[in-house]
Amino acid sequence: MCAMARPRKPLLSRDRIVETAGRLVDEEGLDALSTRRLAAELGVSGPSLYNHFRTKDEILDAVADAVSAKIDLSMFDPDDPRDWRTALHDWALSYRAALADHPHLVPLLARGPGRRPAGLKVADAVFGAMVRAGWPPAQATHIGALMRYFVTGSALGSFARGFVDDESAYDPADYPHLGQAHRLAEHREKVDEGAFTTGLRALLDGLGAQYEKHEKHVHVSGGTEA
Known part of the structure; x- marks a missing residue:
């Protein structure tokens, strides 16, 4: 029996989280961003976000820093x-x-x-x-x-x-x-x-x-x- 091949790219990354969170904020405002909404947009479970960010505030900080960059x-x-x-x-x-x-x-x-x-x-x-x-x-x-x-x-x-x-x-x-x-x-x-x-x-x-x-x-x- 053949093992299922792993995806070449990880399903989730800090950059992908920041990009998606930034798009949500740009389109709908700061209040639209929640970890549940973000996880749904990314097609992942909520807890998987915490492998990259501890809190929603950390995600927002990363989004803001991407603008400063x-x-x-x-x-x-x-x-x-x-x-x-x-x-x-x-x-x-x-x-x-x-x-x-x-x-x-x-x-x-x-x-x-x-x-x-x-x-x-x-x-x-x-x-x-x-x-x-x-x-x-x-x-x-x-x-x-x-x-x-x-x-x-x-x-x-x-x-x-x-x-x-x-x-x-x-x-x-x-x-x-x-x-x-x-x-x-x-x-x-x-x-x-x-x-x-x-x-x-x-x-x-x-x-x-x-x-x-x-x-x-x-x-x-x-x-x-x-």
């Missing part, structure tokens, strides 16, 4: 010619694009990297690049936090979608300056992209002014600032 960090490489301001600009665009592709995961990513390896690599790359550029370590930490607040905040929701497309909702007697507010949702992408670009430019302009003051201070004092 998509963020471009090449601009923070020591050999990259971009200055710190251009690097932050280009990174912010990549960061926001990664979040825009997975909006349901933004609340989870906004909490910070925790123990997630890819998320920690992002934080490490930003901090290291800012310190190399001459920012004091404390300020480099503040910049990393500021950028996370700004990018994740912009990805958490749409300003334009916060307004309905019903002109009657904005009676000029009550809202004299919202006569065109009903058109915002129609131009959502343009409005939200414009707001992000404007905010990023203003943020970097402000950091640039702080950087110049710091550089002058270091030059005059002949030392460094903690």
